[in-house]
Amino acid sequence: MPADLRMTPQRREVYEVLRVSHDHPTATDVFHRAKERMPGISLATVYNCLEALTEHGVVRQVNVERASSRYCANLDDHVHFHCEGCGQVVDAMPREDVTAAQLWKLPRGTKVTALDVSIHGLCPECAKANTKSSH
């Protein structure tokens, strides 16, 4: 935890919800889960905590298309796979170092700070269900 992030009970609880969740919950999802153990917490506080945690690099905000932001406590270098069938968002790890400048043509002198990748498609279960129903 960064020293300059004050770990209030609410922030700890929001972080804990994310740490044990692997489904990339939205702010309202986090709100409902946090409420179970901390009934007084408000949605505004969840938004504030998520912002504080994100800004301090303790969690990641995950945006898939225009949908509500989701949050992820996995800090390893990874991207997100979004299943168009069941809607789940799962982590995908790079096979090796993936560098933007190697894969895409960028003007000489460009400084890359982040690479944001979402892969869209069908998870194995939805892919199977899809072929079955469409033959």
Next chain:
Amino acid sequence: MPADLRMTPQRREVYEVLRVSHDHPTATDVFHRAKERMPGISLATVYNCLEALTEHGVVRQVNVERASSRYCANLDDHVHFHCEGCGQVVDAMPREDVTAAQLWKLPRGTKVTALDVSIHGLCPECAKANTKSSH
């Protein structure tokens, strides 16, 4: 143009705005530009046209983080570079075929339909301005 997309004057105008724009305008940007030549057009219609054009694959919707959607008439396989300095969004072409399954570990049986990449950083101009001011 797909045969099943009725090309009304409004849709043609919205498409024309995007065809000549290379800055990935938002819906309101498109609205203001379209209004110059078609003063009666409404923002709702611009949204409708953008949706129709997007659904028929004639233009692409470009989402960078949580900002308003931008639109792009370039149908070539490409990704978007977003400059954190000046905010511009520019196209970046792949150096060669970039396949998600080759670069990221995905469960066996996953079907990939689309790869959505945004590169974040500083364009050459902003990168230069940045080093100058920060030494």
Next chain:
DNA sequence: ATCTTTGCTTAGAATGATTCTTGATCTCAT
């Protein structure tokens, strides 16, 4: 220990992009 400053939490209001609703208008096949 008390004052002081600053940051955090909360409820509710405000924002702003997008979508929806409704009635008018247009297109196209008959």
Next chain:
DNA sequence: ATGAGATCAAGAATCATTCTAAGCAAAGAT
């Protein structure tokens, strides 16, 4: 020409997110 089905326009509604203001709580100074 007629009727069905699209499309358009204006405004209302939605909904995620942000802002506001007031009360609290922790940290620092005296």
